[in-house]
Amino acid sequence: MDTRAIFKASGFLILTVIGIPSNLFICCAFLHTRLTEAKLTPADVILCHLAVANLTSTITRSFSQMLTAFGYRNIYDDFSCKLVVFFFRVSRSLSIKLTCLLSTYQAVLVAPATSILDSLKHRIPKYLQHIIVSFYAFCFATSVHLLLYSSSNLINNTIPPYTFNYEYCYVTYPDYTFFISIGLSLFFRDFAFIVMMAVMSCYILVLLYRHSKKVKNLRSSDHGNSRSRAETKASFAVVTLVILYTVFFGVDNAIWLYSLTIVRVAPLISDIRGFFSILYTSVCPVVVIATNPKVKAKLKLPRLRGLPHSVDTSLPTM
Template sequence: MDTRAIFKASGFLILTVISIPSNLFICCAFLHTRLTETKLTPADVILCHLAIANLTSAFTRSFPQMLTAFGCQNLYDDIGCKMVLYFYRVSRTLSIKLTCLLSTYQAVLVAPATSILDCLKLKIPKYLQHIIVSFYGFCFATSVHSILFCYSKLINNTVPPYTFNYEYCYLTYPDYTVVISVGLSLFFRDFAFIVMMAVMSCYILLLLYRHGKKVKNLRSSDNGTSGSRAETKASRAVVTLVILYTVFFGVDNAIWLYSLSIVRVAPLISDIRGFFAILYTSVCPVVVIATNPKVKAKLKLPRIKSLPRSMDTGSSTM
């Protein structure tokens, strides 16, 4: 293996090893909480669907990319390639929208009663299922191009123009007009949600800054601050996710827009873009596990109950 192949295999192996177990753990943690303890909050429901979307992305992009980097060939036929890339596109788009919904809901939670967002505090939980279902429908409907132009093999083993080589599958567009139309439509569709989540995150940061100034004047009183502290921690976690997604999205789409301007994309550029395209699937669950109380609680081992004192003394005299 050359240097590029070694770095590629190592990078995608690390992403796969982190993303699949961690996202699966989050899904199981929320499911266990729902079945045994209390009803999940709207934020937890969104995080659970986000983990499912990230898990799907890992299985449909990170995992096959890792296998290909280690030399596995002919992973899928044409139908398999169409399904794998289709579900990857759906999960990636769904991840953007769920992160945007999470930042919006968190902004609504911390917004004061005088804010225009206050009216959404009851509406979002009430219509949350409808919102998520509409996201799924929208993502499935707007990712059909992956089915139309995806193939497992190339004719005569030559890469035609306007082809995106995933190494395990090929996305070949018929001409430049189709490439530009599909590329720009996908970019502006996702960019609109990125802008919205960025605006909501800036609003959350502004509220946290104002809250921090008030807290400095009320250090002596701890009554009634536990709820606000929990909201502050949750808000910071959401802002962290948005910042990370914005950075990864920026690198991914900068390379994507560059790819639209040339006929053939160098393999190294495709590898870098692929790495940043799925990096969020590994970083996001780590942030959730570190900051979400329900998920973090599942990591704690049950404490062994101490033996009664009578049994303890009895055993010591034997």
């Protein structure tokens, strides 16, 4: 293996080793909470679906890319290729929309009663299932073209024009018009949600700054201040996720737009884009595990088993 192949294999191996168990742990943690406490907050539900989307992305893209980097070839047939590429694009799009929904809901939670967002405090939890189902339906509908144009092999082992090369699979479009229209539509579909989550995150930061000025003289032992600190931590965790996604999205889609302007993309450029397109699926669960009280509590269960329960579960979660 040359130097590029070693770095590529190592990078995707790290993403796979982190992404699969961490996202799986978050899913199991919320499932255990649902079975034992019979209730999840709207933020918990969103995070659980986000973990499922990230887990799917890791399996379909990071794991496949890792195998290819280690020299495995022809790991999928045409039918499997269509499913792998399709579910990767669906899960990636879902990840964007769910992160946007999470930032919007957190902005609604911290918004004052005089804000126009206050009316959503009861509407989002009430219609949360409908919102998430509509996200799934939209992502499936806008990614269905991949089932038509994905394949595992190339004719004469030559990459034709207007082809996205995943190395383990190929997506070949019939002409330039279709190639550019699909590419731009996918970009603007995701970019709209990126802009919305960025606006909501800025709104959260402004509210937190104003609130910190009001409560800076309160005693740290005050109950309201304690609850406020918990909400602040949750808000900063959400903002962190948004910032990370925006940075990764920026790199990924800058290369995506560049690839639309040329017939064939250099392998190194494709590797960089592939890495950033799934980097969030490994970083996101680490942030969630480090900041979400319910998920962190599951890590302590084996150590606390048999000891008196003294954990306060009344604080809001991310």
